[in-house]
Amino acid sequence: MQIKDEGALTFPGKLKGDPNKRPRAKYCRFQRDHEHDTTNCYDLKQQIEALIKQGKLQRFVSKERTDPPQEQAPRRENEHPRPPIGDIRMIVGGITAVRSSKKARKTYLRMVHSVQLTGSVPKMPRIDNPIIEFSEDDARRLHHLYDDALVVSLQIGDYNMHRVLVDNGSSVDILYYPAFQQMRIDRERLTPTNVPLVGFGGMKVFPLGAMTLSVTAGDYPQQITKEVTFLVVDCSSAYNAIIGRPTLNSWKAVTSTYHLMIKFPTEYGVGELRGNQIAAKECYIAMLKMEDQQQARCIREQ
Template sequence: MALMNGLVDSDFKRYLTRKNLPTLAAAFSKAHDYIKSEELMKTSSRHVVAGKGQSQYEGTSSGGNRPKPPAPGRGGGSRQDSRPTRLPMKYSTYTPLNTPRAAIYSVNQNGEDWSRPIPMKDNIEELIRKGHLTQYRLNTSRNQQPPLSTGRVDVITGGPIHGGTISGAKKHLAEHRHLVCALDVENRPRPASIPQVVFTEEDARGVVFPHDDPLVLITKINGADIKRVLVDGGSSANVLFVQAFNEMNIGRQYLKPVSYPVIGFNGSTVRPEGSVVLPVKLGDGPQARDVMAEFLVVDVKSAYNAIIGRPIIHDMQVVVSTYYLAIAYVSNLGAVEKVYGGQVMSKLVT
């Protein structure tokens, strides 16, 4: 119903009133077909008009010109009168998009100005040219990786943060239920082998006890040393805050659209700016471990620059000890290595 209310009077809207499409995805697909058809008809009509421009007048014996009468159509009327009128296109070229226009409208109908009675295609193009909806621009260089960042990202002020996603949690729960119900203990997937991990008094050297400090690291993300990275096993997503993202000079053209909100940020719901896949490195030399990790870029104030959530913790086979303010991980060579957090840095955060 919301999709029907947002459409201007057109062939597509009349088509929807006649057909009962089973899903919203089917409606989006049909809307995309109609848009492509209109674009093709518009291009064809330009060539026809250009070819007939000089034949709209007949020559007379006196050298004067008079317009040709319109060709009669069925019922005695002209063909032009029998055709439905179409709203003229506002722009000669349109921005390539990575999402069907009907889907863009459905997601953003409450956040943008859709009130004027102009075609949805023109309305979306106008918003993009004003700087809105830029996440839907088609990135022609799909396989191109973001350029490596340099330098160091320092402090960003704000409050503490924790996050998770609704859709991700539901999907993970459904998969877990399937494994528990369908497979017995012996046939369930086994974890990758990991050497024995032990924390000793040596790992507590330099830590002031007692404490309840969070584990905060300096981590190399996309080639840059990022300070104040929180290791949070309670977060179902890796998070990169927008201030740090901007400082890394990656560029918003590398962000992929994210349609789901993230919950838990200061007790509110936040829609990410997008997601980006970046290289993450722990340790140096033979102790290094490298992975490619997806980060949600979120525009909220935080005391941290980034959050390492369960995806990176699991990919790197990390064992976290907030008591020792350290993590143990399996290096690229298969050995157990450790990285230690900064207690002074964590106290400045809390």
């Protein structure tokens, strides 16, 4: 808090709520109250970020700033993307430890070593306005007959996110709170929103907030990376996330429920994202079990 003497910070007023219910072990020197530590203060971080962008506090940046920069340096042309740091496969309660993938690290090291030996990455031809089409060959891998939902895996942030439902009928992109917790993102980073969602069992659900994350779809180099704003929702679901029309439109994506596939244009041709029939069936069974449990609770409460 050496920067407090600079005169650039705007100190907030007292926190709302009962001060007796706040944890006494944590104290924020910026808020001057007990609720969280100074290093985890969202308001302080926001002001510091704004001051740095204005060219102020430069003498503090190199020695005091510990947060990673919000904007990553642009990836060089044809450079292979950084691998994810973990996988989120199933929805579980609470914060769970995410295992690091040794296989992913070894694969990445082999790739880096190969690039160092050759000195360059092979050039990929750019393709403008590729034609998107589906054929029977795209459906041959599927188990027929079926009526499965389109459930895919995406890289969201630094994680491989499995059990992601692609829903053309959804006007928003949803990230369920248990998956959000597994990503180890501070809840204070959520942007508040008071707009309710309708469609969860006919009830209104108020999101916990909004969060913008980088989403990558497809296999390199026919892949696409976009910033997606998710609404974080705390309610029961067999899915980790829902990709709706906003993202599908930004990808210029074409979906086919018959082929259980998404296709989208990239700089190097048409990218593909295949649905997982096993995951779709597992989610369907899990949702039926949740419905049975909900009905059982309603009967007991009557």
